[in-house]
Amino acid sequence: MNRGEYLQMLGEKTALERMIAETPEDDVLDRASLSARLKSVEDTLTQAKPDEREPARVRLTFKGRPVIGSHGIFAEFGMKAVNGFAESVTAMAASLSAPLAATGPIPNRDQHQLLITNTALGSFGFELEEHRTGQLTLGDGSAVAQAFDRTQSLLRGTQGTDDELADSAAEADRRALDKVRAFLGTLADNEAVCTVQFGESIVSFSDVGQVRTSIERLSHENLREVQEELRGELQGVLPKARAFEFKLADSSQVIRGKISPTVGDPDALNRELHRPTVIKVMVTRVGRGRPRYLLLEAPASP
Numbered sequence: 001m002n003r004g005e006y007l008q009m010l011g012e013k014t015a016l017e018r019m020i021a022e023t024p025e026d027d028v029l030d031r032a033s034l035s036a037r038l039k040s041v042e043d044t045l046t047q048a049k050p051d052e053r054e055p056a057r058v059r060l061t062f063k064g065r066p067v068i069g070s071h072g073i074f075a076e077f078g079m080k081a082v083n084g085f086a087e088s089v090t091a092m093a094a095s096l097s098a099p100l101a102a103t104g105p106i107p108n109r110d111q112h113q114l115l116i117t118n119t120a121l122g123s124f125g126f127e128l129e130e131h132r133t134g135q136l137t138l139g140d141g142s143a144v145a146q147a148f149d150r151t152q153s154l155l156r157g158t159q160g161t162d163d164e165l166a167d168s169a170a171e172a173d174r175r176a177l178d179k180v181r182a183f184l185g186t187l188a189d190n191e192a193v194c195t196v197q198f199g200e201s202i203v204s205f206s207d208v209g210q211v212r213t214s215i216e217r218l219s220h221e222n223l224r225e226v227q228e229e230l231r232g233e234l235q236g237v238l239p240k241a242r243a244f245e246f247k248l249a250d251s252s253q254v255i256r257g258k259i260s261p262t263v264g265d266p267d268a269l270n271r272e273l274h275r276p277t278v279i280k281v282m283v284t285r286v287g288r289g290r291p292r293y294l295l296l297e298a299p300a301s302p
Contacts, residue, residue, distance in 0.1 A: 223284070
């Protein structure tokens with residue numbers, strides 16, 4: 001039983017208890033029926049183990065030239081657009097565990113597959129859900145859930161300031177960025193826009209001009225990434241947040257950044273504090289915004 005089903009059954013138990021309390025004692029048949037159902041629900045709840053979470057879901061809808069009201073969507077565009085979005089999410093999810101090669105198969109693709117489970121009402125689009133490859137345990141979100149969040153955050157960032165885009169792009173793999181840009185290119189080429197809803201969070205493009213602007217802002221000319229080696233001292237590490245502070249040797253400036261998934265044990269970095277060292281970082285700059293830093297590997301001695 002997943003957590004949603006468990007909560008639904010708890011709600012039914014509360015409703016049955018209220019109905020029994022409101023049913024007159026001389027209404028023997030109704031009270032007996034309600035009591036029998038309540039016992040069945042209580043027995044199920046006693047045996048249930050709500051240790052499975054709901055799969056991550058996203059609602060992807062389209063408007064524009066390829067969409068015929070809420071009736072339908074041109075099949076060629078629909079297949080290409082949904083595949084482009086799915087490719088973006090798959091690349092984003094795979095990059096959470098290791099950097100992606102510039103070309104070749106995306107690793108662990110089967111673990112990050114999406115299912116089309118329904119069409120979206122009101123406009124035209126689809127509801128997509130992560131594919132269950134096993135039990136979905138409670139706790140931290142899955143790689144697909146994180147990828148939904150990061151993909152949506154990146155799309156929102158393309159509509160914000162340079163600093164907002166840099167924040168959302170700093171931890172995104174270059175290949176994942178390219179996949180998102182290709183998805184937006186499919187929209188622009190077909191004069192379409194989209195809305196992406198993940199949980200309560202919604203990001204939407206109002207017109208094709210806004211989509212084209214987002215493509216330009218994700219271009220290699222505007223969103224620049226370069227690897228650098230920095231000399232100085234680690235000042236602090238937050239393992240759970242995967243964040244670090246580093247004081248530059250040449251200026252004593254303290255910079256802050258995130259830690260790449262390639263660093264397997266961030267807590268081990270705390271043993272390197274306040275020692276002269278060299279770190280390798282990916283520096284992300286958007287337009288004239290300030291740089292963002294991603295620590296790529298454990299520091300080395302200078």
